[in-house]
């Protein structure tokens with residue numbers, strides 16, 4: 524069995540925008556300085572294990588299309604070992620500084636939880652070695668609390684407390700592992716935390732259960748001294764009709780209600796934002812403004828399809844606006860940009876994995892470089908500052924500081940005969956200004 528799955532591919536290098544080499548970066552120049560920081564340190568790119576190495580290319584109508592050697596090994600531990608080798612060969616050749624994984628992506632589920640744990644221990648020991656050898660770091664770990672049938676009615680929100688406890692056991696294990704691997708974050712995506720019909724669902728009770736679960740996770744984090752960030756990943760639908768973590772605003776309200784808003788931040792997925800009826804930039808801006816911005820899952824959807832198609836990013840304008848928003852918010856702390864993205868199932872060659880990630884990284888780098896220009900010349904910012912300038916004046920300050928009552932404001936308007944002047948929002952002017960950056 525070949526343990527160099529990507530032997531035809533050399534390390535991917537930066538060759539500049541003029542390069543015709545499809546296996547080279549044209550914008551992702553990792554050491555280039557951007558606003559005082561290396562480009563790679565702004566983006567903090569991660570490759571995900573599940574779509575890239577665990578998913579066989581199946582869809583609801585058809586079986587896997589990918590011919591990967593580890594899918595053909597009948598011993599699941601040996602398969603996981605080969606998969607791990609190939610994964611790190613990929614991270615190394617691509618030059619992604621980070622990776623991400625679920626417990627069940629990296630090691631097979633056993634017949635009992637004990638067996639699953641020992642499978643994990645065995646593979647994680649090898650992963651630790653690969654991380655040391657390559658210098659590739661863990662952006663975040665997570666538990667798969669949605670694939671196994673036991674979770675069909677939810678994990679934390681299950682009507683059966685035994686399922687809740689089983690989910691807790693899985694999270695405890697993988698949070699400990701994430702800590703051991705120096706993971707920088709821990710993610711919870713509530714795949715089955717939602718409902719199909721209120722005919723069988725007590726929504727209030729399920730919310731309390733979820734609040735309890737998240738509290739237990741936060742307590743455990745502190746107990747073991749994990750310094751990374753706990754992240755919740757909002758998603759509005761799929762697999763359930765009503766997902767409890769609909770969008771950032773819903774998650775933020777939930778966190779406040781259960782007094783967890785200082786314990787958790789959000790992992791915003793680009794296409795989840797779209798599915799919830801928002802732009803990606805809106806979700807990022809909302810999280811930043813409320814102090815819960817954590818990390819990004821960097822995959823686009825398809826505007827004609829209403830589900831999570833998990834495609835690699837290709838819209839430089841969208842990325843530039845989001846990058847500018849992130850930069851203005853101070854950039855990532857523990858978060859980064861995780862490609863929670865997969866190939867189309869006809870893209871069956873090993874090279875396709877490289878084309879996908881190279882294109883994604885170049886798109887992010889290009890977006891970052893454009894955001895740098897937007898921020899440095901300050902033209903867009905100036906329009907916003909000017910638009911709200913009135914609030915710096917006497918009246919604005921009086922209102923904001925709470926020194927004017929409703930009656931006093933009324934008196935002021937009447938006494939001074941105030942008649943506000945309408946001013947253009949200049950959207951088309953701004954859109955033209957934006958177009959000039961591209």
Ligand code: XLS
Pocket residue numbers: 625665710712756758792820831863
């Ligand atoms: C699914 C989610 C999932 C999380 C990790 O839509 O994006 O992949 O990122 O469990």
Ligand code: NI
Pocket residue numbers: 712756792820863
């Ligand atoms: Ni995701």
Ligand code: NI
Pocket residue numbers: 792795831863
């Ligand atoms: Ni998703």
